[in-house]
Amino acid sequence: MVSPGTLFRSAARLSLIALLALICACDDQVEVTNGLEAKLRVASAQYLEDGYPVDTKTDAGVVPPAPVSDGGVLPPPRISSLESLNNSVERGMVGKTVRVVTSENARTVAIGLEGDPGYWLIPVAARSIEFAPDLELSAALDFDRSLPVGPTKVWFAASDADGRYGPARSLDLTILDDVPSAPLVVSLSWSANFDLDLVVVQPDGKVVTNKAVRSATEGPNAAKIDLDSNSACVFDGHRMENALFTQTPPGEYQVYVRQASSCGLPTTGWSVRLLREGVELDRSTGASYAFETDLPNGGPTGPGRLALRFNIGG
Amino acid sequence: MTTRLHTNITRLLVTLSLAQLGLAERVAAQSGAPLPAAPVAPAPVAPAPVAPVAPAPVAPAPAAPPAGVAAPDALPAAGPATGSEPVAPPVTEPPALPVQPVEATAAPVVVAPVEQAPVVVPAPPAKAPQNGAAHAANLDGDELPHDAEPLFKVGRYRVQASGYVQAQYQRADESIDELSQDGLRLLNQTSFVVPRARALIEGSNAFSSLIIEYDVASLNNPFTAGVQRAEATLLWRNPNNTRVPWLATTFGIFRTPFGNEAARSARVRLFAENATITRAFFPGQSDTGFRAEGGVAWFRYALAFVNGHPINEPRWGGRAPLKQGDALGRLGVDTRVGKVRLFGGGSLLKGRGISPGSPATKDSITVRDVNESGVVTAQSVTLVPGRSATASQTFERWGVGVDLELSAQVLDVWRLWVRGEFMFGQNLDRGLFISDPITQGFDGRGYGAVAGVESLLWQVGLLGFRYDFYEPNPDSTARVGGDIVKVPRRISTSSLLGGVQLPGTSTRLFAQYDFVKDHLGLSTDGRPADLKNNRFLLRLQVSLW
Numbered sequence: 001m002v003s004p005g006t007l008f009r010s011a012a013r014l015s016l017i018a019l020l021a022l023i024c025a026c027d028d029q030v031e032v033t034n035g036l037e038a039k040l041r042v043a044s045a046q047y048l049e050d051g052y053p054v055d056t057k058t059d060a061g062v063v064p065p066a067p068v069s070d071g072g073v074l075p076p077p078r079i080s081s082l083e084s085l086n087n088s089v090e091r092g093m094v095g096k097t098v099r100v101v102t103s104e105n106a107r108t109v110a111i112g113l114e115g116d117p118g119y120w121l122i123p124v125a126a127r128s129i130e131f132a133p134d135l136e137l138s139a140a141l142d143f144d145r146s147l148p149v150g151p152t153k154v155w156f157a158a159s160d161a162d163g164r165y166g167p168a169r170s171l172d173l174t175i176l177d178d179v180p181s182a183p184l185v186v187s188l189s190w191s192a193n194f195d196l197d198l199v200v201v202q203p204d205g206k207v208v209t210n211k212a213v214r215s216a217t218e219g220p221n222a223a224k225i226d227l228d229s230n231s232a233c234v235f236d237g238h239r240m241e242n243a244l245f246t247q248t249p250p251g252e253y254q255v256y257v258r259q260a261s262s263c264g265l266p267t268t269g270w271s272v273r274l275l276r277e278g279v280e281l282d283r284s285t286g287a288s289y290a291f292e293t294d295l296p297n298g299g300p301t302g303p304g305r306l307a308l309r310f311n312i313g314g
Numbered sequence: 315m316t317t318r319l320h321t322n323i324t325r326l327l328v329t330l331s332l333a334q335l336g337l338a339e340r341v342a343a344q345s346g347a348p349l350p351a352a353p354v355a356p357a358p359v360a361p362a363p364v365a366p367v368a369p370a371p372v373a374p375a376p377a378a379p380p381a382g383v384a385a386p387d388a389l390p391a392a393g394p395a396t397g398s399e400p401v402a403p404p405v406t407e408p409p410a411l412p413v414q415p416v417e418a419t420a421a422p423v424v425v426a427p428v429e430q431a432p433v434v435v436p437a438p439p440a441k442a443p444q445n446g447a448a449h450a451a452n453l454d455g456d457e458l459p460h461d462a463e464p465l466f467k468v469g470r471y472r473v474q475a476s477g478y479v480q481a482q483y484q485r486a487d488e489s490i491d492e493l494s495q496d497g498l499r500l501l502n503q504t505s506f507v508v509p510r511a512r513a514l515i516e517g518s519n520a521f522s523s524l525i526i527e528y529d530v531a532s533l534n535n536p537f538t539a540g541v542q543r544a545e546a547t548l549l550w551r552n553p554n555n556t557r558v559p560w561l562a563t564t565f566g567i568f569r570t571p572f573g574n575e576a577a578r579s580a581r582v583r584l585f586a587e588n589a590t591i592t593r594a595f596f597p598g599q600s601d602t603g604f605r606a607e608g609g610v611a612w613f614r615y616a617l618a619f620v621n622g623h624p625i626n627e628p629r630w631g632g633r634a635p636l637k638q639g640d641a642l643g644r645l646g647v648d649t650r651v652g653k654v655r656l657f658g659g660g661s662l663l664k665g666r667g668i669s670p671g672s673p674a675t676k677d678s679i680t681v682r683d684v685n686e687s688g689v690v691t692a693q694s695v696t697l698v699p700g701r702s703a704t705a706s707q708t709f710e711r712w713g714v715g716v717d718l719e720l721s722a723q724v725l726d727v728w729r730l731w732v733r734g735e736f737m738f739g740q741n742l743d744r745g746l747f748i749s750d751p752i753t754q755g756f757d758g759r760g761y762g763a764v765a766g767v768e769s770l771l772w773q774v775g776l777l778g779f780r781y782d783f784y785e786p787n788p789d790s791t792a793r794v795g796g797d798i799v800k801v802p803r804r805i806s807t808s809s810l811l812g813g814v815q816l817p818g819t820s821t822r823l824f825a826q827y828d829f830v831k832d833h834l835g836l837s838t839d840g841r842p843a844d845l846k847n848n849r850f851l852l853r854l855q856v857s858l859w
Contacts, residue, residue, distance in 0.1 A: 029846035030835035033490050034501065046836040053838075086686035096686065107795045107840030123840045125793035135796050159838040161795070 035120065039147050040113035040154065043095070043140040045122035052112040052119045054157040054168040076166035077106035077158035080134050088174045092145035092238075098154075098171060101128055101136045106158035110165065111139060114153040124158070149177045177278065180226055184245035185275040186255055186308070191239070192268035194288060195230045195260040198241040199304050203251020203312070208243050209258075223247075233263040250312045255284075258304030262290035272307040284308040470519040475858075477513040478581050478820065481506070482853035487846045508532040509587075510580055512542065523547045540625070542600055543567050550608075558609035567632075569599045570624065571607060571616035571644050572661040574717035574735050575764065584768050586826050586851055589782035590746070590805050591737055591762030595713060597745030598626025603639065612649035614659065618642050622665045627744045630668070636708060640665025646717075658718035667711050667741060669752030671704040707752045713739035731768040737761065747786035747803075760786045770815070776824055778811035794840040801842050805832040820857035825850070 035047025083099040100109055102124055112119030128136040141154070152175055157168040179187045188198040200208040202223065210228040223245045229238040243255075255272055262268075267289050274282040284307045292298045292305075464472040486503040494501060511530045517523065527543040545568050550561040569577045575588045576596040587593065603620030622640035623630040646659020677700045684693050717735040724730045738761040741749040749758035766780035783806035792801045808831075813824020828849040833842030 028844060029487075029848075030837065030843045031487070031846040032835060034492060036492060089686075090688075105795070108836070108838050110838075121836055121838065123793075123836060124795060125840075127796035161839040163838040165838075 038116045039144040041142040042111050042120040045120040047118055047120055049118040053110055054165045056155050056168050059170045074105045076164040077103045077160045078166040079156050079169040082171050088176055089143055090176045090178050091143055091147040092178045094142045096141045098139045101131050101134050102158040104133045105160045106135055107161050108159045110157045112155045147175050149175050179242055182244040184248045186243040187273045189240040190268045190270035192265050193235050193263050194268040195233050197258040197260050199256040199258050200243045201254040203249055233261055248312045252311050255308040256304035257307045259288045259292050260300040262293055266290050471517040473517040475515050478857035480510045480855045481508045482851045484851040487848045521549055561608045564605045567600050567602045568605055570596050570601050571618050572642050573715040584778050585780055585809055589764035591784040594743045594746035595739055596624050598624040600625045612647050614646040614648050616644045635668045636666055638666050654720050654722045661715040663713040665711055666708045669707045669750045671706040674703040675700045709751045711741035713742040727772045729770040734765040736763040773817045774814050776813040776815055780809040782807050802833045823854045825852045
């Protein structure tokens with residue numbers, strides 16, 4: 001006769017074994033996130049928070065096809081070519097296309113930006129018509145707005161069906177500031193989807209706004225605002241306006257941040273930068289709150305908040 | 315390989331459970347004790363189950379009989395009526411299995427003689443509840459114990475109110491502190507949530523009943539609230555009020571009578587949520603329509619015509635874009651074989667779905683910086699001509715299912731449930747990989763199954779293991795390395811559960827861990843890989859009955 005105690009002990013043992021088996025069975029799971037914390041994002045790819053899977057100390061460059069071993073085993077896949085229309089990219093740019101051609105035994109390509117904590121894995125799905133029997137893919141790259149300006153590298157390495165990576169190749173890029181170049185730039189950027197406007201009062205009293213009507217006599221060299229971002233709460237993702245000056249009359253300039261609409265959000269932070277020939281001379285930060293729109297001197301017709309004041313010498 | 319492992323584990327557990335059942339019988343035979351009889355509890359303060367106010371809410375769930383009064387065949391029949399006063403039933407022998415309070419009760423109409431219709435069989439005598447019976451009921455599928463006095467009476471109607479709240483802390487491996495790109499959805503899934511807070515009002519008399527169940531949940535942003543069930547039912551009762559009615563015809567919103575899980579109450583379900591395939595085929599469980607169901611002896615039947623869009627369906631939930639909805643039904647048994655209660659059946663569904671058309675569009679211009687020059691050129695501007703509207707189209711869908719549930723009081727301190735269900739459907743996925751053969755270009759055939767073992771130990775301890783899988787498209791393909799190859803899409807979940815339950819109630823605290831194996835990730839070989847998305851939850855459920 002089997003006692004109930006024995007039965008329960010047996011059941012407990014079996015449950016423990018089952019639990020351990022289940023835990024062991026889950027150790028090959030892929031841990032992914034949406035990758036928004038990375039400075040580089042790749043469309044239709046999967047972000048892995050591991051370090052880049054291939055040594056990136058040296059660029060493999062153009063690797064000639066390796067011979068097939070005696071056993072008919074193909075060597076690890078290589079990146080045959082990388083094609084980019086323009087290697088200077090503005091930070092915040094979206095959809096930069098890079099054509100990647102790989103050897104025929106590639107199955108995925110790992111794409112990683114120098115300095116990013118993880119990398120992107122994208123499948124190689126199509127055969128190349130131009131470089132048959134090689135395979136190719138077109139990767140759409142997005143660059144974060146906080147990328148440091150200067151040179152950087154994007155690494156590419158292909159993996160085969162056995163998970164073997166071939167040598168990595170880099171695409172050398174130059175990250176440009178997203179502030180347009182001009183002799184003098186006053187740049188306003190903000191963090192949440194408010195409709196903020198940049199207003200600059202020049203020494204002669206003329207006001208530079210995105211709604212200012214310029215007279216014909218001012219000519220093309222008159223100061224201007226490059227973009228009315230988030231105008232009427234139609235979100236464009238820029239959240240940046242720049243006042244561009246090609247001529248800088250001497251005197252005191254006053255920079256205001258005007259809140260046209262909070263677009264239903266409670267608050268946003270903003271930053272005003274003064275740049276001369278691309279070099280930052282001064283900076284001011286602050287925050288705008290939704291209730292300010294309803295103040296008697298707030299809203300799109302109000303003067304806005306004084307954010308920065310600077311002088312240009314004669 | 316892992317799938318086979320899970321399957322083997324399930325088989326082992328089931329084998330062990332059944333083996334233990336046999337052993338328990340031997341133990342009982344040697345000791346001479348009537349094995350499955352639950353220990354008799356001291357008389358409770360509240361009177362024994364008297365008369366259910368309303369028909370058991372819905373659906374032929376396991377032991378949740380069709381609308382109307384529910385009673386398993388093996389229960390003692392109602393004694394002869396001698397008046398309105400409950401009379402103790404003649405005790406012949408301990409019931410073969412612990413029974414549920416709901417099942418041991420009778421029709422609601424017989425409690426008050428004044429209200430009693432002449433043709434109605436009087437209420438059965440009060441029955442002293444047994445501990446095992448009371449506890450078993452909470453995992454067996456009953457909606458209401460009907461062992462309390464009605465809240466109030468309105469004319470000939472007895473009205474009873476009840477409710478329950480489920481609150482939990484959950485942790486998900488795939489959770490991240492982020493919003494979706496449209497800013498509307500939270501990607502964080504590690505949080506405190508209230509998946510269900512439901513209030514239920516039931517009213518009934520001899521020939522009719524109504525049920526209104528309202529639900530509030532915090533799973534969505536910010537909350538969802540709405541009617542889960544609104545049933546208006548006409549009854550043709552079995553003269554023996556302990557039996558299911560011969561016919562209960564319902565109009566309104568009710569749980570879909572298909573299979574076992576889809577028709578079960580979330581209150582009595584031990585595991586936190588239904589299996590993946592059930593959630594895919596029947597999102598939200600309830601649908602709007604007409605239902606006729608009932609039973610004779612061990613035979614159970616249900617036939618329904620519904621709109622075909624369960625209330626939680628993402629696109630058309632609770633509405634009817636087509637005049638032709640779904641017809642579905644279930645034939646089953648609810649009986650005992652020896653000491654084992656057997657509940658099972660087969661289900662069919664046939665209906666039509668809709669693939670929405672598209673509105674007419676106007677000409678538009680798109681600008682794309684194809685040469686990455688930052689300057690608008692002739693190449694970067696494209697005229698996109700407008701297109702005329704397209705008409706919506708309909709498509710056929712169908713599904714079949716079989717379900718089986720065995721339950722027994724294995725030992726005095728151990729009650730066991732073994733459940734299994736299989737479903738196959740064509741274009742029936744309405745909640746997960748939503749079927750639309752018009753846009754996809756092929757019929758979506760999916761199938762899946764669920765098997766589980768649940769135990770109630772010493773009337774307080776809860777232990778459970780469940781394995782389920784869903785294959786949304788066995789013919790799924792993908793381009794890998796330039797070739798089109800067949801790739802798996804199966805999702806399987808192994809759930810382990812442990813907890814405690816307040817004796818005689820459905821109030822319980824339990825922890826559940828789900829090992830999810832799917833093919834939603836991408837491996838370095840270019841094929842789908844198992845995404846890390848296991849889940850843990852700690853749930854407290856407090857129920858008014």
